[in-house]
Amino acid sequence: MVEEASNKQVILKDYVKGFPKESDLILKTSIVKLKIPNQCSNDAVLVKNLYLSCDPYMRGRMAKTEGSYIDSFTPGSVSKFYYYNQTITGYGVAKIVDSSNPDLKKGDLIWGLTGWEEYSLIKLTQGLFKIQNADLPLSYYTGILGxxxxxxxxxxxxxxxxxxxxxxxxxxxxxxxxxxxxxxxxxxxxxxxxxxxxxxxxxxxxxxxxxxxxxxxxxxxxxxxxxxxxxxxxxxxxxxxxxxxxxxxxxxxxxxxxxxxxxxxxxxxxxxxxxxxxxxxxxxxxxxxxxxxxxxxDHYGLYPKFLEMVVPLVKQGKITYVEDVAQGLENAPNALVGLFSGRNVGKQVVVVASE
CATH class of the missing domain: 3.40.50.720 (NAD(P)-binding Rossmann-like Domain)
Structure with missing residues (x-):
């Protein structure tokens, strides 16, 4: 029998005009099977989200826009699994629970685009990066290393x-x-x-x-x-x-x-x-x-070059990074909205779960 888990999800209530409010984002809970569906062949990973990144560009996705470089979120849309436009989505750090791809295995840590939820099914075409330097704080992959x-x-x-x-x-x-x-x-x-x-x-x-x-x-x-x-x-x-x-x-x-x-x-x-x-x-x-x-x-090809420069600087203490941490997915809407009034000090990150 396939194991199941409760899955909290953050959903956009409706398209936003003006400054976003916490009430524009709603929290729902579904039940998720902790195994990739058979139809996903070798192009997906099922992950447990650990950290989510709050970023200013996400404001544009909360409005109904056309011709942008990234799609708007779809209001009121919720699914058992995330591919696109079903939960609020953004950059995050996650641990693989199940994989249909031989290059990414159960237990591997990754960062990239994921859903604002506890568990997400992610297409590998979206651009995920396997975390190599897990000795550094994992939350850094929502910020300085991400x-x-x-x-x-x-x-x-x-x-x-x-x-x-x-x-x-x-x-x-x-x-x-x-x-x-x-x-x-x-x-x-x-x-x-x-x-x-x-x-x-x-x-x-x-x-x-x-x-x-x-x-x-x-x-x-x-x-x-x-x-x-x-x-x-x-x-x-x-x-x-x-x-x-x-x-x-x-x-x-x-x-x-x-x-x-x-x-x-x-x-x-x-x-x-x-x-x-x-x-x-x-x-x-x-x-x-x-x-x-x-x-x-457009510059993901230079990511290894970037890591080659910045990882030693972080390890040697030559560069400093400040995070503003919100605990729990239920506090994610408040954390995101706070960006637009300048409430955060440093990188705004949401802790979803411990590793």
Whole structure:
């Protein structure tokens, strides 16, 4: 007889407009068989989810959109197993319970896209990574050793092509990606300033992550003047996480031949009506700025190169990572919604189960 288990699942109640609320996400429970269905041949693994990652891009999936790089969630949809658009989905760390693929065995640890539930059936075509360095905290594979860390690496090293001594600005700098970009830049020999939304986060940037300086953007009535104060010689590299007025002010302060890696624009995600367009795009021409948006999954081929660099840095204590941990799947909706008011300090992660 096939063993069964209770399976808590987080479901999107309906498409969201404006800022998401905890009530937009509902918790349901089903019963799951702990064995892969016969029809799954060799293309699936059944996993027990251990950690889930809360990431800003998930806000776009909570709205009804077309033509995006990733599908919207399907409201009210729940299934015994996850393939796509049935539970809320995102990056996570999991342990394999059953596998129909010879390269992934029961007991192996993986990270990649999974369901927001206790157990998920995942197609291997979705891109899963077998965890090799299990001696490091497994939750790090939702952050520094997973998608956010790889994003910081690609944006800074591959997109921005840094040079030693350059001036680097990082917005949303205390978040999962920003905290790493700043530390990568410092290790490379750059001057780094970050912006964040509270005094505690500013202190974290300067005292924990080693930024040369940082400021609270909420206390700056004139962002252009603030950037001129922190970058009297201008900005060579901007790692864009915010958009809106911050982006407009940065353009005025970029140096000739500057580079901008566009990772996210969290200030725009919850707007029901788009803000007035960016006014300072002419700077892209006059200052010969190269600006490039990117998606990390286009660069998965460089993940081994990224690990080769970052794992020794973590083990040697040369890079620091801060997590904001929520315990239990029942607290996952609150944790996700908190991203959009800046409630989290560091990488927001949800603990679903112990290994």
């Amino acid at each position: 998608m956010p860390g790889h994003t910081a690496y690609i944006g800074f090293y591959e997109i921005c092509s840094p040079k030693k001594g350059e001036y680097v600005f990082v917005s949303a700098a205390s978040g999962a990606v920003g905290q790493l970009v700043g530390q990568f830049a410092k290790l490379f020999g750059c001057y780094v300033v970050g912006s964040a939304g509270s005094k505690d986060k500013v202190d974290l940037l300067k005292n924990k992550f080693g930024f040369d300086d940082a400021f609270n953007y909420k206390e700056e009535p004139n962002l252009d003047a603030a950037l001129k104060r922190y970058f009297p010689n201008g900005i060579d590299i901007y790692f864009e996480n915010v958009g809106g007025k911050m982006f407009d002010a940065v353009l005025l302060n970029m140096r000739v031949n500057g580079r901008i890696a566009v990772c996210g624009m969290i200030s725009q995600y919850n707007l029901e009506n788009p803000e007035e367009g960016t006014r300072n795009l002419l700077c892209l021409i006059t200052k010969r700025i190269r600006m490039e948006g990117f998606l990390v999954f």
